[in-house]
Amino acid sequence: xxxxxxxxxxxxxxxxxPRERFEEFLQARGKRITRQRRMIVEHVCARxxxxxxEQLLADLRGTPDGASASRxxxxxxxxxxxxxxxxxxxxLGGRAVYEHDYGYPQHxxxxxxxxxxLIEFSSADLGKILDAVAALHQxxxxxxxxxxxxxxxxxxxxxxxxxxxxxx
Amino acid sequence: xxxxxxxxxxxxxxxxxPRERFEEFLQARGKRITRQRRMIVEHVCARxxxxxxEQLLADLRGTPDGASASRxxxxxxxxxxxxxxxxxxxxLGGRAVYEHDYGYPQHxxxxxxxxxxLIEFSSADLGKILDAVAALHQxxxxxxxxxxxxxxxxxxxxxxxxxxxxxx
DNA sequence: TTGTCTGCAAACACTTTGCACTTTT
DNA sequence: AAAAGTGCAAAGTGTTTGCAGACAA
Numbered sequence: 001x002x003x004x005x006x007x008x009x010x011x012x013x014x015x016x017x018p019r020e021r022f023e024e025f026l027q028a029r030g031k032r033i034t035r036q037r038r039m040i041v042e043h044v045c046a047r048x049x050x051x052x053x054e055q056l057l058a059d060l061r062g063t064p065d066g067a068s069a070s071r072x073x074x075x076x077x078x079x080x081x082x083x084x085x086x087x088x089x090x091x092l093g094g095r096a097v098y099e100h101d102y103g104y105p106q107h108x109x110x111x112x113x114x115x116x117x118l119i120e121f122s123s124a125d126l127g128k129i130l131d132a133v134a135a136l137h138q139x140x141x142x143x144x145x146x147x148x149x150x151x152x153x154x155x156x157x158x159x160x161x162x163x164x165x166x167x168x
Numbered sequence: 169x170x171x172x173x174x175x176x177x178x179x180x181x182x183x184x185x186p187r188e189r190f191e192e193f194l195q196a197r198g199k200r201i202t203r204q205r206r207m208i209v210e211h212v213c214a215r216x217x218x219x220x221x222e223q224l225l226a227d228l229r230g231t232p233d234g235a236s237a238s239r240x241x242x243x244x245x246x247x248x249x250x251x252x253x254x255x256x257x258x259x260l261g262g263r264a265v266y267e268h269d270y271g272y273p274q275h276x277x278x279x280x281x282x283x284x285x286l287i288e289f290s291s292a293d294l295g296k297i298l299d300a301v302a303a304l305h306q307x308x309x310x311x312x313x314x315x316x317x318x319x320x321x322x323x324x325x326x327x328x329x330x331x332x333x334x335x336x
Numbered sequence: 337t338t339g340t341c342t343g344c345a346a347a348c349a350c351t352t353t354g355c356a357c358t359t360t361t
Numbered sequence: 362a363a364a365a366g367t368g369c370a371a372a373g374t375g376t377t378t379g380c381a382g383a384c385a386a
Contacts, residue, residue: 146312
């Protein structure tokens with residue numbers, strides 16, 4: 001019988017803070033540590049839920065000190081954060097959604113099509129199966145995306161509320 | 169040790185042909201059986217690989233009798249084919265990709281980021297795990313998307329050829 | 337005839353890019 | 362000073378929509 005981990009997937013110990021890791025990444029590539037990049041990592045680290053570029057942008061603009069970053073810069077920096085291994089990107093309903101990927105264990109998602117919530121889970125057995133599948137096909141797996149879509153506990157009851165989006 | 173099915177996932181017996189099923193679907197909804205819809209199902213059934221809207225459109229235009237369908241109609245009809253349960257839609261690198269879903273067993277994919285090939289596989293154990301995960305979270309699963317990305321056998325050798333796309 | 341479909345052009349949402357100017361190093 | 366980064370506006374992409382005329386029922 002397969003087992004899955006807890007609801008709350010805890011942090012994992014890592015040597016550097018996300019900010020440090022990002023700066024290391026930038027330096028290694030001859031990129032510069034600008035006000036905007038610093039701001040963005042800061043805000044990204046503050047949010048511990050899943051978010052998209054637009055939310056981050058709004059978040060930056062709602063910042064008390066008024067200092068912000070432009071849309072292109074937000075997109076550019078999100079790409080760098082993914083390259084640096086700090087964020088994981090996934091595409092949901094046509095838009096890119098990001099989540100932390102540094103210091104967090106590998107996991108997958110349940111996506112509620114009713115309220116758009118993402119629930120994380122992880123399963124060791126799943127990993128074993130994926131490895132076996134890849135091996136069978138002589139495929140060098142670099143990663144995977146698994147999203148189980150359906151209705152969460154809440155939306156199962158309050159069903160009639162609104163039309164569900166079917167864009168997975 | 170997990171097991172996976174064969175390379176070639178065979179057809180499954182079904183009562184109606186895809187064309188029939190689609191017409192049934194249309195009638196049930198008071199929709200009409202037009203020349204364009206007929207053409208599109210025909211071409212979709214002819215192709216047994218994965219394809220996107222643009223390929224289908226080109227396919228229709230390259231047809232001998234010249235009769236074609238417009239881009240909007242292709243998109244609209246693809247949506248209907250998905251609703252009718254004939255096609256399955258997945259999003260890869262920002263574009264929608266379709267594959268047959270009627271009379272074919274449930275399966276998932278290995279996606280080669282080198283040559284963009286999709287390799288199908290299916291695993292009974294996987295299904296069991298997904299069921300267990302959903303149950304654990306009191307989630308009503310309606311479906312899932314699983315794509316393992318990496319390099320296929322071929323691309324593992326001819327590695328240096330070209331930059332790999334990292335859009336999953 | 338009636339109501340659906342089609343095709344066109346235009347609109348869309350999200351993301352990327354060209355370029356002159358600003359900043360970091 | 363040199364090189365990289367930023368913001369703006371504009372261009373892309375893939376997909377969807379409003380609407381007038383065309384067509385299936």
